Amino acid sequence: MSKSEKQLVDQSQALDDFFSSLMRDVEAYAEEEQHDSQAIRSDDLPSAPAVVQAESVSPKPVMSETTSQQDVQLEEPVSTKIFEQLPPVVEPEPEVSVAEVEIQPEPEPEPEPKHEAGIESAPEKVSRPDWSESEFQAMLFNVAGLMLAVPLVDLNGVVEWDPEKITEMPGHAEFYLGLMNHLGVNVPVIDTARLVLPPKKRQELTGDDPTARLSRVVLIHDGQYGLACDEVSEVITLQPDEVRWRTARTQRRWLAGTVVEHMCALIDVNAFADLLASRAPVSAFRE
Amino acid sequence: MSQAAQSANDPVTQWVTFFLDNEKYGIKVMQVQEVLRMTEIAPVPGAPHYVLGIINLRGNVVTVIDSRKRFGLPEQEPDDSTRIVIIEAGDQVVGILVDSVAEVVDLRANEIETAPNVGTDESSKYIQGVSSQGEELLILVDVDKLLSDEEWQEVASL
Incomplete structure (x- = not known):
């Protein structure tokens, strides 16, 4: 008994840690994680730069013309870095990554003032999903102890988990359980x-x-993907201000925000599906 | 006659089906030369990990590929139903070791669906599609893509 109790404590500890890391993520601290995650992100994540570019506003006009594909990919780490450095204020130049320094020395002054002006309000607005503007409902479900919430507007159904109905596909990632036949699809x-x-x-x-x-399997994105979960819980009604929405700084793009009252992480279904479809590395979900 | 009309815009292909780790796979019948019972496979020193060894097929040396390894499935000792399917792929003749061979099925083009790709594993490129067979799903394998171009060359030079 005591062993399993200890396990439980360990587990909930690990979950607490993870949830607080989600919150940290949302709240845009997490400076200590900065280095690892940048190392990973700079060479993959094909679609991430587009989002961040839109959010961070300033590099767009200049960079889209002057930079090559590769540089665009590097953009995200750069802009997030600038973000973090803003509180200390105004001197990103020395630490900005090599790519940017080399290629466009001139546009550097530009990012700073705009970031400073918009840092409090603009990024949040841009990165929030459509349904987040007014009261909405979300269904809670539990994955290995972590509570996730999917907004009802993006929920297509919940079906029983039945291993018999799953066809495992060879050579796939460990998190991919296989194909499930659901109403002929x-x-x-x-x-x-x-x-x-x-x-x-x-x-x-x-x-x-x-x-x-x-x-259970939670169907999302027009039933295109099924998220297997330990159990499905209640449906809650949320006001936009009950959610800590993600900011442009957020690493996990599938995370729309966290709800402290329910200790749950709110999924941005479109971003989640995009990540799956883009075959983004698994680190894109976890970091 | 309506059948003929139907087949014109919905061509039928035939697939040899076999089992690996309780899942059913299919490869195009045109690429299958013959099916052999398990025979002695001579290991080749220094061969890549996905090559089990070579067999003597009526005087010709044929390389046998470990399909379980290729598909990321756990290894299993050969038994009575184990077969070596001799296929033409990548401009050469190779054998693939399978748990058992089932039958030949006819599939109409509209019965074949693309398999959604999930995750980053490149090895899943060889899945050409899937087809529902009642309750179960048949996984269609493009044997030409079973190995990458470099790997085919490697096999050819054994």
Whole structure:
């Protein structure tokens, strides 16, 4: 008993840690993680730069003309870096990444004033999903202890998890459980926990039968993807101001925000589906 | 006659189906030369990991590929139903080791769906599509893409 109790404590500790890291993410602290995540992000994540470019406003006009593909990919780390450095104010030049320094020495002054002007309000507005403007409902579901919420407008259904109905595909990522036939359509089913949870927590999920804990599949994005979960919980009604919305600084793009009152992470379904479709590296979900 | 008309815009292809780790796979019948019972496979020193070894097929040396390894499936000892399917792929003749061979099925083009790609694993490129067979799903494999161009060359030079 005491062993399992200890395990429980450890687990909830790990989850608390993860949730607070989600919150930190949303709240745009997390400076200590800055280095790792930038290292990962600078060479992959094909579609991320587009989003951030839109959010961070300033580099767009200049960079889109002067920079090559490669530089565009580097843009995100650069702009987020500028973001973080803003509180200390005005001297991003020395630390801005090599690519930008080399290619466009002139536009540098430009980003700063605009960022400063917009830092409080603009980025948040831009990055929020449509449904977030007024009261909305969301369904809570549990993946290995982490509570996730999917807005009802983006929810297409919930079906039983039935391993018999899943066809495993060869040579796929570990979080991809296989194809499920749902009303004649083959839906890829994802083990959400193994996709989004950090490595430490994920290790506990590997056992003899890592899928034994699953009970339901949540269908999202016009039923295009199924998110396998441990259990489905209640539906809650949320006011926009109850949610800590993500900012432009947010690393996890699938995370629309967190709801402290329910200790849950709100999913941005479109971003989540885009990440899956773009075959973004798994780190894009977890970092 | 209506059948003929239907087949014109909905061509039928035939697929040899086989089992690997309880899932059913299909490869185009035109690419299958023959199916052999398990025979002695001579390991080749220094061969890439996806090559099990070579067999002597009526005087010709044929490389046998470990399809379980290629598909990321757990290894399994050969048994009575294990077969070596001799296929033409990548401009050469190779064998693939499978758990068992089932049957030949006819598939109309509209019965074949593309398999959604999820995750970053490049090895899933060889999945040409899937087809629902009642309750189960048949996974259609493009054997030409079973190995990359470099890997085919590697096999050819064994």
